[in-house]
Amino acid sequence: MSDSLTIGFLGAGRMATALARGFVAAGLVTADQLSASDVIEDARRRFAEETGGTTCETNREVVERSGVVVVAVKPQYVGTVLAEVQDALGPEHLVISIAAGVTLESLANNAGGERRLVRVMPNTPALVQAGAAGFALGGAATAEDGELVARLLGSVGVAYQVPESLLDAVTGLSGSGPAYVFQIIEGLADGGVRAGLPRDVAQALAAQTLLGAARMVLETGEHPAVLKDAVASPGGTTIAGLHALERHGVRGALIDAVMDATCRARELGGS
Ligand SMILES: NC(=O)C1=CN([C@@H]2O[C@H](COP(=O)(O)OP(=O)(O)OC[C@H]3O[C@@H](n4cnc5c(N)ncnc54)[C@H](O)[C@@H]3O)[C@@H](O)[C@H]2O)C=CC1
Ligand SMILES: O=C(O)[C@@H]1CCC=N1
Known part of the structure; x- marks a missing residue:
């Protein structure tokens, strides 16, 4: 476990909750290192109940509390959510998108091209430490970022780094x-x-x-x-x-x- 690791989820739905619960169960973080925002009050309440993490009413608050920011809204909302928090994101943040189909190029357009970005396709068995995931690093992501993502996903299952062009196939196979x-x-x-x-x-x-x-x-x-x-x-x-x-x-x-x-x-x- 790393005390300095703080993970925030933009969108507190099913996949965010599964990952957060999996990270806690794997001993990678404690609940006080987790936060999540959601536009729906009920989703925030469920995330807090199921993970013990903190919930915030705004996406910005989550970004401000977190070193790792996981974009966990539906693909059609990713652009809006990233544009909303763009000026709160800095070089200290690692931004991980789990949205199906959304490319690193489109993430960079909305988050700012210089941001450290990783595109991940996880699956819900992460909840029981039996996940299967693929990931690809964006241009500004460092080798250490890749290692951290491999460690995060590895704590809740298996993870393979793949060329971004293969992430849609990972989605069709293990994501779905x-x-x-x-x-x-x-x-x-x-x-x-x-x-x-x-x-x-x-x-x-x-x-x-x-x-x-x-x-x-x-x-x-x-x-x-x-x-x-x-x-x-x-x-x-x-x-x-x-x-x-x-x-x-x-x-x-x-x-x-x-x-x-x-x-x-x-x-x-x-x-
Ligand atoms: N459910 C799954 O098995 C998997 C899902 N994914 C990806 O994870 C992402 C989330 O999927 P689910 O968790 O299934 O969806 P979900 O619908 O359970 O969760 C998404 C949450 O985002 C919230 N939201 C919508 N707009 C928002 C905004 N502007 N700010 C903050 N929160 C907002 C919604 O209220 C909802 O609670 C999707 O992009 C999906 O492609 C990836 C792998 C597997
Ligand atoms: O059905 C979906 O679009 C998401 C992505 C992979 C699993 N669930």
Whole structure:
């Protein structure tokens, strides 16, 4: 933990709250090192309740209290919010945007070109220290800024530095991905209920199966197809289930999901 690290969120919504809670749970900061602003009183109240952090009515106050300023409003409000705090931002600030699609160029246009900027795409499992994120540094950001961002994101999961041109793909895969996986868990649980399991047991089995399979991929380093083949006995149950997934084009549907979300991130960024 660093006592001098102060993190302020412009926008106290879902992703800001997930990151703030994750940073505290990871021991990177204590609640008194966090602050957030929001135009909605209820969002400020929820942020304070869930993180223990301080809330401010104006974005400016947050900038004045913080060394790291996280822009956590919806993409369409990023320009306005940055323009509003531009003259309060100085060389002492590291500005991190988590907005989908919003480019470093557009951030620099609104925050001032000389500002230390980093574009990050996190995801909500940061809340439980299982996040997956990508980030790219702006021109004025230093190597130390990159290390700090890697440490912040690393405290709540894994983080990869990528060329900015790939951040929309990170958005389509891991940024939006938790929602795809929640839908998959819901579907598997429904299947279990259809086959006669109680709902709570079905949901717990479905979620644990995803967690276990994901850990096997990460911990064995095996190709997923090798692990899949090890589950499927000749003429057995698994190959019958896999055949059903192939009939419904599940892999194609997942590729489409990532591509459509990536294209939408590009649209949000104006390209
Ligand atoms: N929710 C997610 O899973 C992820 C979201 N993101 C990005 O994070 C950003 C925030 O998304 P969410 O947290 O989901 O949205 P959200 O709607 O939960 O939070 C945004 C907050 O910003 C506040 N806000 C709007 N205008 C404001 C202003 N002028 N000043 C201060 N606050 C203002 C809203 O009242 C709201 O509480 C978006 O840009 C999104 O692309 C990135 C990765 C994952
Ligand atoms: O749906 C969205 O636009 C945001 C960005 C990634 C996840 N949620």
